[in-house]
Amino acid sequence: MSYRARLAAREAEMGRPLRVGLVGAGQMGRGFAAQLLRTPGVTLSAVLDVQRERAEEALAQSGLAISAAETTDQAVLAIENGESVALGGIDELGALPLDVVVEATGVPDVGARVALQSLLGGIGIATLNVESDVTVGRLMAEVATKSDAIYSVCRGDEPVEAKILVDYARDLSFDVVCAGKGKNNPLDVYATPESLASRAAEKQMNPKMLCSFVDGSKAMIEMAALANTTGLGVSKRGMHGPPSTVPTLHQTFALKEDGGVLDKAGVVDYCTGPVAPGVFVVVRTEDPYVNHEMTYLQMGDGPYFSLYRPYHLASIEAPLTVFEMALDHRASLTAEHWTAEVGAMSKRALSAGETIDGVGGSMVRGLIDDADDFVRDGAVPLGVLAGARLTRDLPVDHMLTYDDVELDESSLIVGLRRLQDQSVEGSMPTLDELTALVASG
Structure with a gap:
């Protein structure tokens, strides 16, 4: 029904x-x-x-x-x-x-x-x-x-719609090589709300929201959510983001030894070009007859094939x-894993004492990373940086760490992130403690 x-x-x-x-x-x-x-x-x-x-x-x-x-x-x-x-x-x-x-x-x-x-x-x-x-x-x-x-x-x-394709591929016992989304244009990683003001006005958009799309932050965030719900990894810090088309997705996101861009299978990534506004999953099978059937069904020439949804309808x-x-009584997408993080890369030289303006601002952009590498490097999540004060001068294209900033401890998300990090180590806060945290904020 x-x-x-x-x-x-x-x-x-x-x-x-x-x-x-x-x-x-x-x-x-x-x-x-x-x-x-x-x-x-x-x-x-x-x-x-x-x-x-x-x-x-x-x-x-x-x-x-x-x-x-x-x-x-x-x-x-x-x-x-x-x-x-x-x-x-x-x-x-x-x-x-x-x-x-x-x-x-x-x-x-x-x-x-x-x-x-x-x-x-x-x-x-x-x-x-x-x-x-x-x-x-x-x-x-x-x-x-x-x-x-x-x-x-x-x-x-895109994260939920791509997840549905991943679940579909896994239910059919395909090996998921890569899952991701299309993006209209190459990134402008140094874009700012000010540089995009006229475009934002034409589109009737908030300039910071538009900036988060153009500088790549949104793509990094979306693909991290996809990784964390499916357990897929990150292709590399920042992802590859190559140009591609729908007919060539399975060639673009093949392993390097097979002519593609990937060093490893089982990852998230994105591409630029006419794949947007769709989502995709590239799969692989070594079974000769399944390979034959998929080729007969015009899904590619094997052993890589792509599954594609040509749209996502947002709200x-x-x-x-x-x-x-x-x-x-079930969720569409929740973080069943934690394989990816989104950090912050400086868009310009930053000075000690400046206050970070957050996602879609003029100071930093989002950058996806493998969760273990992220922790190893002491990187700080993009989502906790709004209102943080820089403790030292930083060059352009620097990935921010906890040592670079003083976080706004009055921000609830900062406190929650600290609790999440503790819960990963086995100390989940009680509901009473969380209630008190909300009340204190």
């Missing part, structure tokens, strides 16, 4: 629709809201944004009546009565009677706070914030298990994760 039919049946059985809360009423959030409400049996019960007027606009755009609730108690009552509320803060998020919260801010610290508050309140969290996931996603998955809730990265972005597909969580 389709999700649409099952959601309608659920509403008939329970006497109310699935209640969804949205945090972040920007481009992604509004796209999600518009698509969500096309489905029967679902409502948008709450929109929360630091700019409350944006939350109100998102609800109005969706055609929903907005409650005049000002307090948490009023908001709870309004939601239980079938109304929708617009709120300007997230402090009482966990107290709202919601079934699933969707986080769409793109800010790592906010994403971590929303995820933690939702999980501690026993509410499932579906995040569009992959930046947060590659920083503390492993901890969030553990918190979800302890809270008897679900944490998931949303469908529609338009994101509701599928909400439905999957609510009806099937």
